[in-house]
Amino acid sequence: KPRPEWIATEEFLSRVVVHPDHALEQAIRSAAEAGMPAIEVAPNAGKLLMLLVQLSGARRILEIGTLAGFSTIWMGRGLPANGTLVTCEFLPKHAEVAWANIDFAGLGQKVEIRLGPALETLAALEEEGREPFDFIFIDADKENNSRYLDWAVRLGRRGATVVLDNTIWEGAVLEPDMDPVNAPGIIDALTLLGEHPRLDATVIQTVGSKGWDGFALARIT
Ligand code: DHB
Ligand code: MG
Secondary structure, three states, X not given: OOOHHHHHHHHHHHHHHHOOOHHHHHHHHHHHHOOOOOOOOOHHHHHHHHHHHHHHOOOEEEEEOOOOOHHHHHHHHOOOOOOEEEEEEOOHHHHHHHHHXXXXXXXXXXXXXXXXXXXXXXXXXXXXXXXXXXXEEEOOOHXXXXXXXXXXXXXXXXXXXXXXXXXXXXXXXXXXXXXXOOHHHHHHHHHHHHHOOOEEEEEEEEEEOOEEEEEEEEEEO
């Protein structure tokens, strides 16, 4: 799906501007070696997450969908010394690979991986009465996108940042028959972002190694 020039340009931008380091490259390699899908955020998107964490001054991050920890490491690097990150992962194998990567990146003291269905973890986090989150990144099963957005509003503080990955899905937002499993969840989430009384949102389209896709950026009001 991605055009060769999009991939080449992304590689150029990575080399000239983004500069992913050894720990991030190792995270990609370990995922491939473990037979995991190469569906992590692109390096330029990962660095955007880090910069958004820094620009917003976030101290407490919630991530839904860990995979091999690539975005986890980018966001974790944006945290101050006393910052923390909770990341939700469904598959034990993914969590195991991610933990090795996060620890190798020097973030073992800041990051907590919660294993299991994210909807259960999110309910548990509320039960635990934790301090509200400052920054929430949603990048998991697309069918639950709207439920994850609702949880983000419940668990985030006023003024918190919410980022939702995969908002264009190769144009399936206009042609849901392209992917009847995932497109409805993505479209529902976009509708909710536009209508939710406590969310102000925009959506950016992207091209690159991940094809034609995009992300939503929202603020909890
Ligand atoms: C898929 C999931 C993602 O989060 C993504 O960014 C790209 C692809 C997938 O499930 O295919
Ligand atoms: Mg994604």
